[in-house]
Amino acid sequence: MKTKLDEMLERYPTRSLLEKENALKEVSQEIILYGLSRTNFFSKAAMYGGTAMRLFLGLDRFSEDLDFVLVNKDSSFSWNDYSSFIARALESFGLKGEVIIKEKTVETGVSTAFFAEPTRETLVSIYPNDPSSSKIVFNQKTKIKFEVALEPNEKANYQIDYLEYPTSFGVKVLDPSSLFAGKISAILYRDWKSRSKGRDFYDFAFYVRKGIKPNLPYLEEIIKKKEHINETIDYAYVLSRLEKRFSEIDFEQAKKDVLPFISDQTRLDVWDASYFTLLAQKAFEKVD
DSSP: OOOHHHHHHTTSOOSSHHHHHHHHHHHHHHHHHHHHHTTTHHHHEEEESHHHHHHHHOOSSOOOOEEEEESSOOTTOOGGGTHHHHHHHHHHTTOOOEEEEEOOOTTTOEEEEEEEEEHHHHHHHHOTTOGGGGGSOTTOEEEEEEEEEOSOOTTOOEEEEEEOSSSOEEEEEEOHHHHHHHHHHHHHHOOOTTOOOHHHHHHHHHHHHTTOOOOHHHHHHHHHHHHTOOSOOOHHHHHHHHHHHHHHOOHHHHHHHHGGGOSOGGGGGGOSHHHHHHHHHHHTTTOO
């Protein structure tokens, strides 16, 4: 008899072992969100990041983590208040593991937790006739990180979007314009030392293709916080900063970061500084 978990997994390609692992992560993400929706979590926090883009905007790449931000200041926020709901929701669909909570720190400004489940045991139970599952290292864990940024954003805009699996439920999420502003800030400020996160650039191109314009007041808020400045930040300033950033990127290295997460690799053929500069100019066309 087909289970609800089987029904959810059928929506994803599962030809290879990697695709099976990614499908497991994606349905686990949906179940975690469902578990959170059964609490007061989305009255306190909103979702953003790559997984929000995939679930609510149709981003055509895999995303590993669940990212949230507090809507209002809440010094008492703790994943301990939600871990049992998450674990019970996952267990109700046959996914057994543990929720591991990292204590929040002032230095990072985030509160982090993980769900870890035994990869081999789980995939063997789902695909009992697939010999590839036996090749998984016996102690390998499938991990999903979920993280809350503790500093609210006054200029971000929020909306309620809906998912249909495992059932119909609502999720508070940054609106597309604010999501794009957050992605621009990631391009400008994400610190990966000598590397760059190619997924940020892939997402940037996605927003431009979708015709989404960035939330400039929110982007201005982020820049002022990051750089401790007070002057007005307009689109010309952001565009110049992006152009400079693009000129510094090793796009061959950036491509390597995003390749495991996408199926259509031909989109990367045009990646260079001039391509992204043109995209940035399009992104800020007719932006007041």
